[in-house]
Amino acid sequence: MMSETILHIRSWGNNLGVRLPAAITAEADLSLDQLVRLSVVDGGVLIQPILNKPLTLEQLLDNFDPELHGGEAMITSQKLGAEQW
Numbered sequence: 506m507m508s509e510t511i512l513h514i515r516s517w518g519n520n521l522g523v524r525l526p527a528a529i530t531a532e533a534d535l536s537l538d539q540l541v542r543l544s545v546v547d548g549g550v551l552i553q554p555i556l557n558k559p560l561t562l563e564q565l566l567d568n569f570d571p572e573l574h575g576g577e578a579m580i581t582s583q584k585l586g587a588e589q590w
Contacts, residue, residue, distance in 0.1 A: 508526075508528045508529050508532045510526055510528075512524070512526075533554065534554065541554050541555060542554075542555055
């Protein structure tokens with residue numbers, strides 16, 4: 506089933522917005538506070554949900570930037586800095 510509706514674009518602060526009806530969000534399986542990606546495709550606006558899938562170890566390692574995170578990722582039993590517990 507394909508839900509469809511016609512909405513007015515309204516002002517929301519300095520932005521424009523629409524309220525998504527419950528029937529649309531239910532069919533698209535959207536939920537409160539879920540991240541979505543907005544894109545312009547062929548002159549239309551496409552809203553795609555970003556699924557909250559946990560990253561794999563490989564994806565986590567691919568995202569690791571030693572310069573950003575302060576050096577190598579390594580496990581150590583040595584107490585470093587002020588972390589004296």
